Amino acid sequence: MSRNVTADPKFNLKVLLYRQLFNCELMFDYLIxxxxxxxxxxxSxxxxxxLKTSRLKIEYEDKIKSNKLNKEKTLELQLKIADAVEPDKDTITKMLNELTTLCQPATPCSLENTIPKAKLFGGWGPMFTPFIRDIWLISIICLVGYVIFSYVNASYPDNxxxxxxxxxxxxxxxxxxxxxxxxxxxxxxxxxDDYYIxxxxxxxxxxxxxxxxxxxxIKVSYFPTPGQDVGSKILFQMTPSLFALLGGFSAEAVVKILNRLVAMLMTLVEGETKDVIENQVQExxxxxxxxxxxxxxxxxxxLYSLLESPSIQSDDNTKVxxxxxxxKFLEER
Structure with missing residues (x-):
């Protein structure tokens, strides 16, 4: 069943009607x-x-359980459901508007995104939302890597x-x-909202x-270790891996540290420039x-030479x- 969705307006309307009905049921269940x-x-x-769609929904769920539902079969069943509820499209639209208001701040999109529908390891494990499942898997891989390289780094500390x-x-x-x-x-x-993934x-x-x-x-040796006498107990040992974990958890703190270092560097440079200018002015x-x-x-x-000249020696006023x-010159000196 291959159809061009954009070329068939009626087809698009049927898909939209099915989505509206699905969202209404989703929001209704959430409110309950x-x-x-x-x-x-x-x-009511x-x-x-x-009552009109129960048979089609049972067929839909049975095919999901038996893994016999591909993309085309799914679309075909959805269109059949849309055909069955075609006479109620105005009621569905009215319900959608009312339920959307009642569900705020949740939305049909956020409700669908938070339905647990992905298992942790393929077909095994509890159900998760897809995004949370993916982050869990990344975390498990990183935890295994952390354990392995903690051992390796302890064995080869200079590497x-x-x-x-x-x-x-x-x-x-x-x-x-x-x-x-x-x-x-x-x-x-x-x-x-998966928009923020x-x-x-x-x-x-x-x-x-x-x-x-x-x-x-950050140099770890600046921090006391449990073996050092610092007047108080050390609750934990500061290690490079701990700093890395803290930085990963709070990137904002690292940004503030870097901004402070930049400010210190700018102050140092500006201070040196100011000192150079002041020295030049003083020189x-x-x-x-x-x-x-x-x-x-x-x-x-x-003036002394002039004072000793014969012409000045004879003129007392000029000598004075x-x-x-x-x-006056000597006093100013």
């Missing part, structure tokens, strides 16, 4: 689960519609590659822990980078002062004025 009051007419309308791999797995653990803890709140509230994965990558950076810029002032003193000494020497000028 939460113990919220639902208008009686919605319950859904019951009436379910920088093993150390960096240990830091990477540690940072991954911290980032996955943060992501699971954050997403859990939205999953439990049934408000998880890319942001969660970006946060994991940022956390890994932040964890590795933090573990490499210029010293040169100017030395030149002034030198010029005054030249002036005083010339020259001596006053000499004294």
């Amino acid at each position: 689960e939460k113990g919220k009051k639902v208008p009686d007419w919605i319950g 309308s859904l019951s009436s519609i379910n 920088i590659i093993y150390l960096q791999l240990l830091l990477m797995f540690s940072a991954f653990l911290g980032a996955c822990f943060y992501t699971l803890n954050t997403a859990k709140r939205y999953v439990l509230a049934r408000t998880f 890319a942001n969660y994965y970006s946060r994991i990558i940022i956390g890994v980078i932040a964890g590795i950076i933090l573990a490499n810029i 210029f002032k010293n040169k100017m002062a030395a030149n002034n003193i030198k010029q005054k000494m030249i002036n005083v020497s010339e 004025k020259i001596k006053e000028m000499i004294n």
Whole structure:
């Protein structure tokens, strides 16, 4: 059953009608689960519609259980359900609007995203939402890597590659822990939106980078160990892998640390520049002062020479004025 969806408006409307009915049932079940009051007419309308589609839904569920349902068969059954409820499309639209208002802040999309429908290991294990299952798998892989490289790094402590791999797995653990803890709140509230999945994965990558950076810029020897006498008990030992885990969990803290380091560096550079400028200004002032003193000494020497000349010796008033000028120059010095 291969059809061009965009070329057949009626086909599109049938698919839309099925989705509307599915969303109505999903939101109705959510409201009942939460113990919220639902208008009686919605319950009676859904019951009436379910009577028309019960046989098709049973067939749909049986094929799901027997793994005989491919994409085309699924679409075919959905179209049959849409045909069965075609006379009730106005009622379904009205129910959809009413239920959407009652379910806020949850939406049909978030309710569908938080339905557990993926097992942890293929066909084994409890059911999870797909995104949470994926993060669980990443966490388990990182935990195994952390254990392996903790042992390897302890056996070869001087190997920088093993150390960096240990830091990477540690940072991954911290980032996955943060992501699971954050997403859990939205999953439990049934408000998880898959629109933000890319942001969660970006946060994991940022956390890994932040964890590795933090573990490499902080020297562990600066922190006391349980064997050192620091006047109080040490609750835990600071290790590079712990810093990597903390950085992965709180990338924001690493950003603040880096910003502080940049500010310190800028202050250092600006301080050195300011000192250089001040030294240059002071040197210029010293040169100017030395030149002034030198010029005054030249002036005083010339005045003494003038004072000893025969023409001045005979003029008492001029001699007095020259001596006053000499004294003034000497006082300014």
